[in-house]
Amino acid sequence: MLQYYQPQKDFGTPARVSDQLVTLTIDGVTLSVPEGTSVMRAAAEAGIKVPRLCATDQLEAFGSCRMCLVEIEGRKGYPASCTTPVAEGMVVRTQTEPVAKLRRNVMELYISDHPLDCLTCAANGDCELQDTAGEVGLRTVRYGFEGANHLDQPQDTSNPYFTFDPSKCIVCSRCVRACEDIQGTFALTIEGRGFDSKVSAGQATDNFMSSECVSCGACVAACPTATLTENSIIALGTPEHSVVTTCAYCGVGCSFRADMRGNTVVRMTPNKEGRANEGHACVKGRFAFGYATHKDRITTPMIRESIDQPWREVSWDEALTYAAGRLKSIQAKYGRNSVGAISSSRCTNEEVWLVQKMVRAAFGNNNVDTCARVCHSPTGYGLKTTLGESAGTQEFASVAHADVVVVIGANPTDGHPVFASRLKQRLRQGARLIVVDPRRIDLVKTPHIQADYHLPVRPGTNVALINALAHVIVTEGLVDEEFVAARCEHDAFQAWRDFIADPRHSPEATAEITGVDPEQVRGAARLYAQGPNSAIYYGLGVTEHSQGSTAVMGIANLAMATGNVGREGVGVNPLRGQNNVQGSCDMGSFPHELPGYRHISDEATRSQFDAAWNVTLDSEPGLRIPNMFDAALDGHFKGLYCQGEDIVQSDPNTQHVQAAMRSLECLIVQDIFLNETAKYAHVFLPGSSFLEKNGTFTNAERRISRVRKVMPPLGGMEDWQVTMALSEKLGYPMHYSHPSEIMDEIARLTPTFHGVSYEKLEELGSIQWPCNDDAELGTPTMHVDEFVRGKGHFVVTEYVPTEERASRRFPLLLTTGRILTQYNVGAQTRRTANSAWHPEDVLEVHPHDAEEYGIRDGDWVGVQSRAGDTVLRAKISTRMTPGVVYTTFHHPFSGANVVTTENSDWATNCPEYKVTAVRIERVTSPSSWQQRQREFAEQQAALLAAARSS
Amino acid sequence: MSGTSLQNNIRMANQIARNFEFEQDEEKAVAAIATHIQRFWAPLMREKIFAYLREDGSGLAPRARQALERLMENEPA
């Protein structure tokens, strides 16, 4: 919704939840508020703002600035309203002569040590100190600037996104508390005492960049002065309007206000009303939005006959006619099934809906897949089979009710930072933590948090470990018999119980496989079963394995067996990688499923779509992404429409993917940049960033949130319009004038979305599906009284070792992951200042392995698997267990995926990114693949330059 | 480099079969493997592996082979 810029409403202190209401009178207004509410907040709810500096509703009150003094009948002195809780019958006066005078005096002291450069200050007009000076009626400052002051302290500009100007600091410590209480990083302290006290990042010699700071921006948001200010505000000025939208990076799906000047984003402010993030954000969503206007953006459609020819810039009409013509002639020559499409979880629900619709209706086949294939397809399969719905069971806020949290194969502080902050809040309150990961991730030990158990499982053996945990639960009498009897299928449970009770699944028997100390496994299993509220959070370290689906089912088994499903504080929670993984799966982007996870062979479902779309759908499943590559190399698959996904960089076994791309007769890439895949394309259709279009994203908690257009699409068309235009050229016109109409169709055809509409999203802010007649406002917690499938279904989860094993030739295991500041293939974050933190992918090697292979920190290391080889810089790190090396895949030339293999999950073909047998050695030059890649990239850059100069 | 698509399909079929190896009821296992392939493999992939089964099939694990034979019988030629 467009609104003139207004700072977000601040009630001064956090809301309290209580059934007990307390009635009081403030300045003659009588009102009732929950017990525990502060006088300041009660006043704000009555529409009265008490002046304040150190208080904000994002933080617990601190009571240091003495600005919020009030009078309370029957109490001596002038209590601080932020720290004084309401009491029954209390009579408060916020504006009396004595308090006004006291406040003015305090303000005068602050201002006497504050530069009076308001007119040229970046925060002019958006500064709480300035506002408060106005509120208290400060007119003179008697003390002058001659005495000791802080006015000439140097600025800290080390962080690329914000500036710290200590001369403006009033030492309210909001920043310090934000870093501790909201973000949980503890990077800031107040050093010194009294007049000498000052805010400091890290040690005395540190600046923001060299400190522990992770650049989340919580301190910047909390600062009431211009001491901590976004550089974009310094450069561009304060906003004049703002638009609520949703982050386009990770699956947390934080809500933001895009603060604008005209069509220019001057700042992204985390939205306090956003249910996923409640006012918090991370360095990606908050700061790394500059890619949207980067000079590398391609905004004119381009075509070429073959990939060794220069690109030719053409009109939209010519590009689309050309693309459709080529697809049609391929189908005429090689058959209906010779073309397909891949959509991306970075796209909106409406966009991916249209892509699958076009494939099924206009291509006339089911060859559509999405990048969730390579991340969370096992989640879909595993949770559907066991619980009945392909989605996580909770909302993020649920973690505040968890007593025991298990994190398996996920690294939330890097991958899902805002959820990690919530989790850390709960852990600091005393919840217990079990981490299952081959790597000692940050969460294992971080300020004021220490995992009770870290089970460093050997890559590829998750199922054996999950079985061992289940074995302890079953054999030590820890099963929640009542829950299982009432809620789960009896026979399947019995079969599972018999299976899992077999001593071969005991922690002792499986230790050889998993490498984990059996006593630790027993302890962890007991802790999980003891709860009372135990929640499992997992990520790609579970799914991206040859038994990814089995592991997901094993996790669901654990939750059902201990009765940890169907209420707050528990559940099975997949942490989705990209912003719209959940949504793209919901929208029928898999080749075997229509929207809402209904199999394509199901006639009743198909007939609804046949009728709505006026076609006869093919009843057979289409090709999945890896199958498309295989079929391309076989000569059966010749045309691909790829929307928003960079398969050449992100999919495993790069050389195989590259060969498949080369074999295509028509590759159409729709993207905002000429990505690695586009280098093999014949048609390039300019995409639009999340700032340039309307739509919705669905985050990991099934929360549907609006994406709103804040600037016109640079290429002239929003992505959904492009797909629609292509479909029309293919002879299947679609008629939508706005994405809301696409959502209306989604709602009509998908039972779990029946109640969703843009109007309702406008009204509620966001909606967690299912949202229909049974749950009009959506469903925060699933499976409450019964499972979606009726009774919960236990699945026998036999451990089957992966074929990818360390051997004499390839003695180490490579596993891959992500880091905080970069995102996926890095196409966006590499084009922002985030690269200051992660300029290149490195290979983490344990000191023992480093010694064995003669590798020192910073050496170039060749990494070779049976699929290929690459060269990365070594980083010696004790985070790894010996025998396991680790890297990320954010940079195209590091070629992490040249090394990963075509192995995949047995049920879904999700690649086994997390286990590749490799050998390493010190080298002095890039690998031959990297050299070829550089040449190819240079050649393609020249072919692009030709188009731009012509 | 990876193997040909046929090799990949054989490997995938065997991998599915391995994940049902635990099932003592042979009939149940074969049915589960067959259903899985039926539900998730595009016809192109099925045809390819059927052709291989007709010619040779020696690279297939016994249960994968049985499942595919069953599917092949039911497949409209």
Ligand code: SF4
């Ligand atoms: S940006 Fe975040 S991590 Fe860094 S000091 Fe501020 S609150 Fe702490």
Ligand code: SF4
């Ligand atoms: S930097 Fe800002 S938030 Fe921190 S103490 Fe100074 S004025 Fe307060």
Ligand code: SF4
């Ligand atoms: S946590 Fe995820 S959704 Fe939130 S701001 Fe960061 S990247 Fe965006």
Ligand code: FES
């Ligand atoms: S706002 Fe209450 S003491 Fe600062």
